[in-house]
Amino acid sequence: xxxxLEIAHDLMEEIDEGRYAPGTALPTExxxxxxxxxxRNTVRRALRELSSRGRIDTRQGSGSTxxxxxxxxxxxxxxxxxxxxxxxxxxxERIKHEQGVEPTQRLxxxxxxxxxxxxxxxELDPSHTAGFVVIRRCDRYIGPRLWQRQLSYYPDFIAKGxxxxxxxxxxxxxxxxxxxxxxxxxxxxxxxxxxxxxxxxSLKDSALFGIGPGTPLLVHDRMAYSGNTxxxxxxxxxxxxxxxxxYFEGDMTxxxxxxxxxxxxxxx
Amino acid sequence: xxxxLEIAHDLMEEIDEGRYAPGTALPTExxxxxxxxxxRNTVRRALRELSSRGRIDTRQGSGSTxxxxxxxxxxxxxxxxxxxxxxxxxxxERIKHEQGVEPTQRLxxxxxxxxxxxxxxxELDPSHTAGFVVIRRCDRYIGPRLWQRQLSYYPDFIAKGxxxxxxxxxxxxxxxxxxxxxxxxxxxxxxxxxxxxxxxxSLKDSALFGIGPGTPLLVHDRMAYSGNTxxxxxxxxxxxxxxxxxYFEGDMTxxxxxxxxxxxxxxx
DNA sequence: TCATGCGATTCATTCCTACAAGTCCCACCA
DNA sequence: TGGTGGGACTTGTAGGAATGAATCGCATGA
Numbered sequence: 155x156x157x158x159l160e161i162a163h164d165l166m167e168e169i170d171e172g173r174y175a176p177g178t179a180l181p182t183e184x185x186x187x188x189x190x191x192x193x194r195n196t197v198r199r200a201l202r203e204l205s206s207r208g209r210i211d212t213r214q215g216s217g218s219t220x221x222x223x224x225x226x227x228x229x230x231x232x233x234x235x236x237x238x239x240x241x242x243x244x245x246x247e248r249i250k251h252e253q254g255v256e257p258t259q260r261l262x263x264x265x266x267x268x269x270x271x272x273x274x275x276x277e278l279d280p281s282h283t284a285g286f287v288v289i290r291r292c293d294r295y296i297g298p299r300l301w302q303r304q305l306s307y308y309p310d311f312i313a314k315g316x317x318x319x320x321x322x323x324x325x326x327x328x329x330x331x332x333x334x335x336x337x338x339x340x341x342x343x344x345x346x347x348x349x350x351x352x353x354x355x356s357l358k359d360s361a362l363f364g365i366g367p368g369t370p371l372l373v374h375d376r377m378a379y380s381g382n383t384x385x386x387x388x389x390x391x392x393x394x395x396x397x398x399x400x401y402f403e404g405d406m407t408x409x410x411x412x413x414x415x416x417x418x419x420x421x422x
Numbered sequence: 423x424x425x426x427l428e429i430a431h432d433l434m435e436e437i438d439e440g441r442y443a444p445g446t447a448l449p450t451e452x453x454x455x456x457x458x459x460x461x462r463n464t465v466r467r468a469l470r471e472l473s474s475r476g477r478i479d480t481r482q483g484s485g486s487t488x489x490x491x492x493x494x495x496x497x498x499x500x501x502x503x504x505x506x507x508x509x510x511x512x513x514x515e516r517i518k519h520e521q522g523v524e525p526t527q528r529l530x531x532x533x534x535x536x537x538x539x540x541x542x543x544x545e546l547d548p549s550h551t552a553g554f555v556v557i558r559r560c561d562r563y564i565g566p567r568l569w570q571r572q573l574s575y576y577p578d579f580i581a582k583g584x585x586x587x588x589x590x591x592x593x594x595x596x597x598x599x600x601x602x603x604x605x606x607x608x609x610x611x612x613x614x615x616x617x618x619x620x621x622x623x624s625l626k627d628s629a630l631f632g633i634g635p636g637t638p639l640l641v642h643d644r645m646a647y648s649g650n651t652x653x654x655x656x657x658x659x660x661x662x663x664x665x666x667x668x669y670f671e672g673d674m675t676x677x678x679x680x681x682x683x684x685x686x687x688x689x690x
Numbered sequence: 691t692c693a694t695g696c697g698a699t700t701c702a703t704t705c706c707t708a709c710a711a712g713t714c715c716c717a718c719c720a
Numbered sequence: 721t722g723g724t725g726g727g728a729c730t731t732g733t734a735g736g737a738a739t740g741a742a743t744c745g746c747a748t749g750a
Contacts, residue, residue, distance in 0.1 A: 158703080182729080183730075207623065214712050214732055216730070216731080217729095218731090272690070274681075344672050344673075346670065346672065347669065347678065349687060350618050350640075352620030352638045353687060354476045369622075372620050373687040375687060399617070400616065401615065401618070402616065410647065410650070422539075424732080451700075460734080461735045463735065466701085466702095467733085482742045484699095484744080485743095486701090
């Protein structure tokens with residue numbers, strides 16, 4: 155095996171065995187050089203191997219420390235009596251309680267012509283004037299850090315159809331939640347599907363979320379329908395080291411849900 | 423900005439603009455060296471930046487090509503009239519149809535004492551003889567490639583309780599599906615929760631799944647209950663570049679579900 | 691026509707060096 | 721006592737070089 159992979163393997167094992175606990179400093183590059191009798195390049199490559207897998211954080215001038223994972227679980231199924239759109243808010247409130255940091259959000263509204271995949275998804279005809287979407291972008295921060303970015307797409311006949319729909323065009327929070335607003339406008343949400351996946355962040359994403367190397371993004375797409383009319387498509391981006399999604403089926407007891415909330419996919 | 427990040431940024435932009443289409447070769451290291459008037463190390467660093475984000479594949483002797491993503495969507499909610507455990511199988515069948523490759527699977531059964539988190543999760547008392555779990559590990563392959571790994575944990579009082587339960591201890595496929603088997607044993611599944619997240623693979627995981635750098639793993643944990651008794655915990659690991667999970671609420675039409683199946687989180 | 695083998699191209703690994711820049715501690719001074 | 725500056729330590733960036741290994745195309749020969 156290549157020398158740098160040997161070193162990486164060694165270090166990874168020692169981390170897994172708890173020799174280097176989370177938060178603990180790894181040996182410095184100089185120390186590793188003499189330990190393994192190899193050049194700095196090789197040592198650095200080994201460390202990069204750990205870094206790109208999200209196992210360590212390296213700070214210039216300071217050293218490398220073992221990363222710790224405490225992702226928070228985020229309810230994605232509709233709980234009884236809880237409006238759909240309150241979920242993220244409730245979640246943010248929980249974070250606030252857990253971390254003692256004030257959550258903030260920044261909203262931005264854009265109107266765009268829907269083309270290609272998006273038009274097909276929303277069942278809009280781009281040749282009509284109706285082939286537009288209102289995009290509400292909501293960036294949620296915990297402290298100075300971008301916590302999640304949510305992009306919601308609404309067909310513009312909803313926003314333009316009634317005077318109340320104009321609220322969708324305002325870059326302001328909708329206190330009742332958009333689900334209720336849509337219901338008031340004659341589009342009660344009757345069904346929805348979610349697609350969940352993960353990808354690595356682009357350079358921009360990394361800077362945007364302030365996430366270290368080796369941190370994937372959890373991507374959550376949701377399409378909501380009223381009858382058979384698509385009324386909203388939502389794409390949510392979240393750093394996977396701080397977010398997990400929770401779904402359930404059947405009548406869950408509070409204890410079971412609480413237990414699910416404590417699950418950490420990084421375990422085992 | 424650092425020189426290698428400039429180059430990486432440039433290349434990423436050109437990829438996004440379609441200048442280098444998926445599957446297309448990027449310029450060679452030599453070409454990039456003269457284009458940017460920089461050393462090979464710097465060029466390689468830029469390329470590694472793309473590689474660790476899963477944007478390119480680099481092959482020795484050949485060059486770097488733009489990676490393409492066609493993840494398949496995998497139904498995670500219970501569809502009506504479809505037993506829970508058939509889902510993955512059905513999914514594999516679909517892959518087989520799409521890709522024309524025979525899926526295979528390898529099963530392994532282990533019995534282990536449940537400790538710590540797992541015992542708490544399964545509500546088992548480690549001091550009792552009942553504090554054991556039967557672990558069924560199922561590796562599913564598409565061709566020679568590991569497609570997903572599934573670890574199912576059953577409390578051993580289920581496997582030992584009745585003679586039929588012994589089927590759980592056999593490293594063989596259970597044709598009816600384990601959900602039906604559990605129902606026969608007196609533990610019909612009444613509710614469940616799922617936690618979905620993503621993490622970077624360890625060195626072992628990378629080798630196991632044969633995934634290139636910059637490919638996260640999608641992790642899917644599911645706890646199933648019969649009444650308030652935990653009857654199964656399942657952890658599924660899947661490379662995120664080939665898997666997405668689909669959930670839904672309400673009565674979905676086949677067309678809407680088909681549309682969801684076509685969603686690709688790498689779009690937009 | 692087809693298989694073989696050679697050579698050019700290309701990336702992989704590893705070494706070396708130099709300097710920049712961030713961190714941290716401690717001695718020194720006000 | 722408390723603040724400041726300097727120096728040691730540590731990682732970041734960049735360049736140069738040599739060798740190994742995989743790939744691919746092309747010419748050669750059966």
